[in-house]
Amino acid sequence: MVVHQKIRLVACINAEILSTGRELLIGKTVNTNASWLASRLAGSGIDVTRITAVGDEIAEISAALSESLKRRPSIIIITGGLGPTYDDLTLDGVASALRIPLDLNSDALDQVEKKYRSLGLPLTGERIKMAFLPSGSQPIRNDLGTAPGVVMDWMGTLIFCLPGVPREMIAMYDSYVSKAIGACTPSFHEHSFVIKGIPESALAPLIEKWHKANRDIYIKSHPSGSESRPAIEIHLSAVHKEGIQDRDLAEAEESFRALLSELKIDTTDGGKRK
Amino acid sequence: MVVHQKIRLVACINAEILSTGRELLIGKTVNTNASWLASRLAGSGIDVTRITAVGDEIAEISAALSESLKRRPSIIIITGGLGPTYDDLTLDGVASALRIPLDLNSDALDQVEKKYRSLGLPLTGERIKMAFLPSGSQPIRNDLGTAPGVVMDWMGTLIFCLPGVPREMIAMYDSYVSKAIGACTPSFHEHSFVIKGIPESALAPLIEKWHKANRDIYIKSHPSGSESRPAIEIHLSAVHKEGIQDRDLAEAEESFRALLSELKIDTTDGGKRK
Structure with missing residues (x-):
């Protein structure tokens, strides 16, 4: 197997x-x-190990970032809170967590100033605020908005701060972040198929047996339907496993179905063994 | 003001x-x-202070719960990982965090057994697994699925474990959780309006000024459009503030608009002051 x-x-x-x-x-x-x-990180072969959401408070952002840094991930991506309003406090939170000041960054100021000049608008305090970055960090150009993103290497962890507006965040990820982390070999593969007529509780021992024999492929069941009329999506995936190809996951489906038939689970009577 | x-x-x-x-x-x-x-918790007047997502690993679930308990929230709601498969490990994670064993809970076993009996299916190891609950906790009946939920009071924090399948989670919240936390006076109010023609960076000082004069109402701007053709949603909300009514937030809109006109911001030229 x-x-x-x-x-x-x-x-x-x-x-x-x-x-x-x-x-x-x-x-x-x-x-x-x-x-x-x-989804994009997994698609680049990067394991996302935690997602955290906090409010717009310096203490909360700082605490969450400090806790995250203690777990020493390779990458932390922060979204939101880069704009001009009073509760855009992400960079204050980052500076607080790292115990560094916010400095007026000349590149960031240049980006902000150019953006507003093109709109015929002057630099105000709120606009200049967006150019104050954690000391030692670099701005990332925001092609679709005004607040620059931020990137810094903190003791081996790459920290990216991206806007919260989805189209700005996506554009900045595609134009900058994906390239900055591109050194990681892209290798994410996934494959799904549906088993009907067997409740998840009857498939559970098969899934576990298959899992023990195939530790490089993550197998997970997603029930839809109900236990009386079950339809279980079997989702196979492999993040950053060298040598895995899509066809391996298709073969894996075959091996799972073979196990299913070996164990003679009847798919028509709710999972009673013959 | x-x-x-x-x-x-x-x-x-x-x-x-x-x-x-x-x-x-x-x-x-x-x-x-x-x-x-x-949304439901906020609607019941409860401040959600953090949302965390972790994978299906005992160590990750345990660590996230331990960290959450240290922050001493009144309520922790955990979703997912209650089912019969090998990677349904939420209760193992809870037990690990609290340093207590999983016990076979007779009420939970009764619920699971009845559910499978009604489907004409026997109790198997994987089905019985769902009745092993953290010692001292109680099961919550799952009307739409088979895995019971779990509730326990841990040193003043109510911990609820709910299924990950959305319709099961929602039904269990509505039938049980909302009643268990019903003692909290429901008081969430929100109100939104859109200001067009002024970029967020020009509204920022107004928002801050208004915020300083109205600390009981949370004001937050959500930009749509672009800085050159801006449309800013102003969202006012109040969670668990005694005495706030919807009409207060409508009045608050008026006071914000009054401030806008007082400060003579021209809404047609991109936020230049007259």
Whole structure:
């Protein structure tokens, strides 16, 4: 049953996502930024190990970032709170966590100034605020908005601060972040299939048996339907496993179905063994 | 400009949400469970202070719960990982965090056994697994699925474990959790309006000024459009503030618009002051 002996685990790059914004904590906004980033990071072979959402408070942002840094992820991506308003406090939170000041960054100021000049607008205190970055960090150009992003290397962890507005965040990820982390070999593969007529509780021992024989592929069941009319999506995935190809996951489906038939689970009577 | 002098802060009940499931960390699933719960909790006058998502690993779940408990929230709601498969490990994670064993709970076993009996299915190891609960906790009946939920009071924090399947989670919240936390006076109010033609950076000083004069109402700007053709949603909200009514937030809009006209910001030229 071991179908992937050639596969070995390589040193894993992992990431955490920290989303800021009270709108997430009152359920006004669904955190699609986090799922978009998670999907893109996984697609680049990077294991996302935690997603955290906090409100627009310096202490909360600082605490969440400090805790995240203690877990020593390779990458932390923070979204939201870079704008001009009183509760855009992400960089204050970052500076607080790292115990460094915010400095007026001349590159960031140049980006902000050019953006407003093109709009025929003067630099005001609120606009200049967006150019105050954690000391030693660098701005990332915001092609679709005004607040620059931020990147810094903190003791081996790459910290990116991206805007909360989804289209600005996505553009900045695609134009900058994906390239900055591109050194990691892209290797994410996934494959799904549906088993009907067997409740998840009857599939559970098969899934576990298959899992024990195929540790390089993550197998997870997602029930839909009900236990009386079950339909279970079996989702196979492999993040950053050297040598895995899509066809391996298709073969893995075959091996799972073979196990299913070996164990003679009847797919028509709710999972009683014959 | 102080429009809500009658309002005073009352002792706040707060909650954290801990979502488990690798599908969240690879972006396969958007965490709508968390936003649904956040919206319902806010609607019950409960401040959600953090949302965390971790994978299906005992150590990760245990660590996230331990960290959450240290922050001493009134309520922790955990979703996902209660089912019969090998990676349904939420209760193992809870037991690990609290340093207590999992015991076979007779009420939970009764619920599971009845459910499978009604489906004509026997109790298997995987089905009985769902009745092993953290010692001293109680099961919550799952009307739409098979895995019972769990509730326990841990040193003053109410911990709820709910299924990850959205319809099961929602039904269990509505039938049980909302009643268990019903003692908290429901008092969430929100009100939104849109200001067009002024970029967020030009509104920022007004928002801050208004915020300083109205600390009981949370004001937050959500930009849509662009800085050149701006449309800013102003969202006013108050969670668990005694005495706030919807009409107070409508009045608050008027006071914000009055401030806008006082400061003579031209809404047609991109926020230059006259």
